Amino acid sequence: MACISPDGKPTESGSKMLRALQAGLGSPEEIAKDTGLPLFRVRSGLRELAEAGLAKQRDDRYGLSEEGAKLIK
């Protein structure tokens, strides 16, 4: 898992993506630009966050889930 550590906490790159989602950014392209992470890492990371229930996907855009919001409080 690149975005979530074995202890369930987001990694540095995972936290960056969650914060970008919290700020209202939704597409992988927008999040890559905001975080400075490569686009392929963001696409893969968002998929992982969604599978873990920390992000929600609708078409090509992502949003923060309630679980994700709790993690970055």
Next chain:
Amino acid sequence: MEEVKEQIGHMPRIGEPAPAFEAVTTHGVLKLEDFKGSWLILFSHPADFTPVCTTEFIAFTEIHPELQKRGVELLGLSVDSVSSHIAWVRNVEEKTGVKIPFPIIADLSKEVSLDYGMIHPGQSKTETVRCVFIIDPNQIIRTILYYPLTTGRNMDEILRIVDALQTTDKNAVATPANWRPGDMVVVPPPNTQEMAEERLKQGYECTDWYLCKKKL
């Protein structure tokens, strides 16, 4: 050997869509489609903790900034485990100060290696040879290079090919032997007699009607 030969099956070719994959890497699980919209250099090496591969990874890291300027991502691959890759990457950084910035596929199952024809049983039944696949933003294979186990790759040539492909795509031209950015490019050959006659009047530098060059 026969079993490996049977597994190889179709070898990807230039102009074909790159085979899709989902693979464990040092940067998490990556799919080919994650790279859509970027150029991608997918390359294989025989094994971690081996001398020629170590020099290549340092060399790929050195050209990484130049590749990034050209919108190209790098993705390595070998049949070693992700733990081995992580240990090797950390060792290279500790011993040489070079931090490998790109992901490396851990293809323990050989699924990706076989789909891309990276195992050449005449060289090794178990390891991948030194392959380079240059894949365009539409995920079409544009160049394939194979090097034997004993010969490290030439990074200048890889950069030159990227420059040539991007110049071709942008300007609808071809590039002559030993072309470098800034050199004259080749105008595509004419398809009709009329076009052949017209092009001789267009101010190109022509050796004859079929070989004309121009400055970009």
